[in-house]
Amino acid sequence: MASTEELTTGFLAGRHTLFAFIYGFVKNPHDAEDIFQEVWVRFSRAVSSGVEIAEPQKWCRGTARNLILHYWRDRRGEKLVGDEELLDLVELSFAEQDGNQEYWRLRQEALTECVKELPARSRELLQLKYEEDLSAEAVGDKLALSAAAVWMSLSRVRKLLRECAERKLRPVQP
């Protein structure tokens, strides 16, 4: 049975993918943070009370899945699209990547650096669309762009980020 320290280390190693899983479904970064922290609290409580956890990442994803279902149920009036089948498929996607944690960790670090290296205008675009959750029209108004141009710019920035991360990872890519 893994020690408390090992379990905690396991959780911390997979925290980026766990947050990506939650954020992908919840879409609002603040609510995603709340669910992420609740998963951590439940995980810590389970570890302190001696619950046997063989795979921390899988255990945390299962807990997050339940919390996401609750989240969807509590926000039925906000026309959120909740789909359990999609949830199952995404969970499968993440489960397939559990063995590549180290690669994903390095990729996350590279991507984070790449975001920092983006021009100020691109970062502002990401800020308005992803963090402040504005519509494409509202973002366009602020940046003097059309909605279509906003979508196009976002797509271009994401492509740049991918390429940047691959460039940084090339020497160590498996």
Add this chain to the structure above:
Amino acid sequence: MSRLDHLLAAWHHGTLSAEELLELKLHLQTREGRAALIDYWAVNECIHTALSVAQAEATEVEKPRSPAPAVGRQTTPRHRLFLFPKLVWHELRITWAWPFWGAAALGLILLSIQLYFEWIPACTATAQAQGQATVQRHNRQIPLTGSMALYPGDQLRVAGSSATRLTWGGTSIEVNPGTDIEILNPVRGKRLSVAMGHLIASVSSQPRLRPLRIKTPSAEVRVVGTRFSLNVTQDTTRLEVMHGAVRLMKTISTLAGEPSDIVVQEGQLAVAAPGVTLAARPLTGFLSQDFWIAPSQPELSTASRTGVAWSGSSIPSPGQGSNVVAKMRGYLLAPQTGSYTFWIATLNGESGAELWLSPDDNPSKKERIARLTGRTDTGKPTQVPTNLAAARSMDWRREPGQKSAPRILREGTRYYLEVWASTPRVEALAIGWHTPVDSDTGPPRMIDPQALAPFTGVDALDDQPGGRP
């Protein structure tokens, strides 16, 4: 932009139609599709993390220039101000930090309450002078006039012929002349130190774990709530308990096998002195005594209702037009079962006297069994006789009422006894008796002192502690 990327973007921004959702699920049936989803969502997560960190750093840098906090979710989201508040809270909870600080705060509050309600009032005693007394405070001698508050470190010295009353909370201590008493700092209860002298204490109920403690050169007395008399000399402490129980601890060297402390019960006495085994013995041989000053010649036993109590165990000097009445009370311990007859007499019949007896130890059942009206032509000074001479000088047959009717008493039973005399000179008073072994026709003999014990109860009319005759 691939079709899958478009679907994932539409999902993320909430613009995915039902058909597109179905299409997305079909893509996710393949391994490549699932890998693409992971990639897309990982980029989303990185954008969020990088922007949050950048925002937090910008906030830190901007803080000195704009101290006013930004308001609103958009500018200061919770997760940016404090990345893991729940995590930190959880850590505090599991490391018992909160219970520790909670217990510390509770302890502080309890300590404050104890200080406020117990320690601060316990520091202050009040001395009320009735005679000549001084208080020594910081090497200064302060004459005691009227009432005066005493504090730890103060030393009360009583001189002259009248007692001084010391009150401390509900405790009242009559400090007799020649007594040197010091108020000590209250630690786990009130504390006094008596170097020498005599005091009679009526101690109110004290907390069980914080008794009143009186230190003497040879012993320590611990009292929870009682009435007792303490007589202290350089190396001897004599404790007589009238009511309740007192613990006496001998603080000088004890004999081999001798206990170092005992509990002295009601009606018992104990002496702590070098070479004397510490033991509780029955308190017999005398009656409790006090005096009443009546405004006019009273019916003797009504003096307690018409007069005022003389607060002091020493004999009072009556003022003009006042009559001093002595009252003695206690218990008669019948040495054997049988018929007893009692006499009351005064020296040469010069004073009036009354003898009262109860069928048990309850004072409220007492009834007068003998009475001497006394002669009125007193004028010549009377010599106080010795015990033997007194028995011969007493006029036992002056009046018929001096003799009681025969009464049946049981061995080992306590009978409440009360004597009133219209004189403060109790040496001139005598009680005689015929026991079952005496001849009925012979003269009465003086009552055996071992058959008398001081009063140890409390009655409603008179709560003054009695002294030794």
